[in-house]
Amino acid sequence: xxxxxANSVKIDEIKAQIIIKGKNPFILFRIPNSHEDxxxxxxxxxxxxxxxxxxxxxxxETNLHPRIEKHEEIxxxxxxxxxxxxxxxxxxxxxxxxxxxxxxxxxxxKTLEILSVNKASLIPxxxxxxxxxxxxxxxxxxxxxxxxxFIRKILINHQSxxxxxxxxxxxxxxxxxxxxxPKFLEIRSASPIKNPSLPFNIISGDMAELLGIWSSDGxxxxxxxxxxxxxxxxxxxxxxxxxxxDTLDILIRRILGDIIISVDSSYRTKTQFRxxxxxxxxxxxxxxxxxxxxxxxxxxxxxxxxxxxxxxxIIRWFKGVLECDGDIKICHKKRTYAVRYSRNIMIELPRExxxxxxxxxxxxxxxxxxxxxxxxxxxLGYYIRPMIPKIIRDEINMLRKILPKNRIRLYQERIFYxxxxxxxxxxxxxxxxxxxTVISCLKMISPPRLxxxxxxxxxxxxxxxxxxx
Numbered sequence: 001x002x003x004x005x006a007n008s009v010k011i012d013e014i015k016a017q018i019i020i021k022g023k024n025p026f027i028l029f030r031i032p033n034s035h036e037d038x039x040x041x042x043x044x045x046x047x048x049x050x051x052x053x054x055x056x057x058x059x060x061e062t063n064l065h066p067r068i069e070k071h072e073e074i075x076x077x078x079x080x081x082x083x084x085x086x087x088x089x090x091x092x093x094x095x096x097x098x099x100x101x102x103x104x105x106x107x108x109x110k111t112l113e114i115l116s117v118n119k120a121s122l123i124p125x126x127x128x129x130x131x132x133x134x135x136x137x138x139x140x141x142x143x144x145x146x147x148x149x150f151i152r153k154i155l156i157n158h159q160s161x162x163x164x165x166x167x168x169x170x171x172x173x174x175x176x177x178x179x180x181x182p183k184f185l186e187i188r189s190a191s192p193i194k195n196p197s198l199p200f201n202i203i204s205g206d207m208a209e210l211l212g213i214w215s216s217d218g219x220x221x222x223x224x225x226x227x228x229x230x231x232x233x234x235x236x237x238x239x240x241x242x243x244x245x246d247t248l249d250i251l252i253r254r255i256l257g258d259i260i261i262s263v264d265s266s267y268r269t270k271t272q273f274r275x276x277x278x279x280x281x282x283x284x285x286x287x288x289x290x291x292x293x294x295x296x297x298x299x300x301x302x303x304x305x306x307x308x309x310x311x312x313x314i315i316r317w318f319k320g321v322l323e324c325d326g327d328i329k330i331c332h333k334k335r336t337y338a339v340r341y342s343r344n345i346m347i348e349l350p351r352e353x354x355x356x357x358x359x360x361x362x363x364x365x366x367x368x369x370x371x372x373x374x375x376x377x378x379x380l381g382y383y384i385r386p387m388i389p390k391i392i393r394d395e396i397n398m399l400r401k402i403l404p405k406n407r408i409r410l411y412q413e414r415i416f417y418x419x420x421x422x423x424x425x426x427x428x429x430x431x432x433x434x435x436x437t438v439i440s441c442l443k444m445i446s447p448p449r450l451x452x453x454x455x456x457x458x459x460x461x462x463x464x465x466x467x468x469x
Contacts, residue, residue: 016028027154028089040076043146046134046147050092054090055088100180114200129176191259191277193279208314209251211284211288214289214320215298219235233276234275235274237273239324244448244449252280259275262275288303295344300389315444317398323447323450326450345428349384357371358417361415384415395430396410399432408431410430411429
């Protein structure tokens with residue numbers, strides 16, 4: 001860069017912003033003094049198109065043009081006479097790579113934030129290749145890092161301070177080299193990822209399905225290891241279905257890339273699927289998952305709004321839910337057809353009702369709990385009137401968007417009391433009833449396990465789902 005001279009503006013002092021005209025971005029430079037010529041770093045030739053810049057006076061575009069003179073490392077902008085009290089600026093067209101960076105930055109913003117927070121780096125860096133390309137464009141040596149700092153300032157500074165300069169510079173270098181969304185082979189950090197899927201698919205059908213799985217058989221927890229004095233975030237899914245575990249593995253790698261996944265096939269006759277990748281956990285929480293025991297917070301947990309707004313995401317959410325917790329009831333003789341799933345959610349009960357459940361309910365020695373149905377409680381003269389949990393209310397509204405409203409039922413099925421923790425839960429069951437509605441549900445949502453059962457029990461022909469085995 002040049003040394004400081006009279007009327008010069010260093011690149012980190014430039015007041016500039018992106019202006020959209022039609023579908024094309026332009027850079028507007030704010031000029032501090034309309035009476036004097038302005039000297040800018042000639043590195044900016046790698047960013048702006050110096051042909052036919054327009055002078056802006058009092059926010060209005062004019063047909064006036066500054067005269068541009070280049071001398072060594074300096075671009076001098078010479079202005080015609082302009083009234084002293086005017087606010088002026090200069091509007092420049094931009095190089096192609098700047099247009100690509102402007103277009104791609106909204107898609108990449110959240111990914112760059114997550115990588116920055118987790119102190120990750122992207123491999124390869126592309127910075128050397130980008131520097132050479134900028135020098136070819138500008139026709140002179142260019143300081144890439146200062147160009148990166150300038151672009152970061154006008155693209156994202158007003159949106160986020162959490163994106164590190166290193167991560168942004170590496171991403172920008174990829175944009176400059178490829179002139180489209182860059183490809184990276186690896187994310188290096190304490191939580192490495194090979195062949196990453198970038199930008200991260202945080203809002204996507206795959207993520208909606210994964211959140212449905214988390215809401216059913218999944219757990220997000222933070223485990224403290226006292227020996228190392230560290231807290232390790234862990235995502236766990238437990239299932240007896242090995243095919244489902246394989247499908248989950250594919251789903252997560254599609255969202256994120258190749259990460260370390262631990263699979264324990266000896267966990268209480270089930271398979272436990274564990275991920276301790278901090279970047280993955282960060283993405284999962286960003287999408288809407290919460291850590292902790294779901295039965296404790298599902299009463300006030302809302303399904304993420306981005307899922308509820310789009311039919312595709314609603315369907316994928318329920319694909320995850322039904323594959324884990326769904327059941328299908330088929331009785332051709334009685335013409336009974338239903339798809340059901342349940343959620344146990346914490347409920348506050350008066351001590352009087354708890355004592356009734358202990359005295360008159362059924363004891364389960366395996367789970368060390370007492371249980372009773374609400375109807376059994378009513379026969380003894382006791383009633384509960386719980387508020388419908390937010391997640392249940394949301395899911396009913398979601399189902400009503402894709403299936404006939406009159407075929408969706410909500411049941412309060414069973415109350416549980418656990419003396420050891422002095423906790424009570426209520427089992428809520430959502431049912432989808434009717435032969436045609438059940439068939440429509442299976443065709444639309446396609447949870448493999450339930451589809452297989454429906455085929456085996458003669459509800460649907462195998463030809464309807466040729467892709468299931």
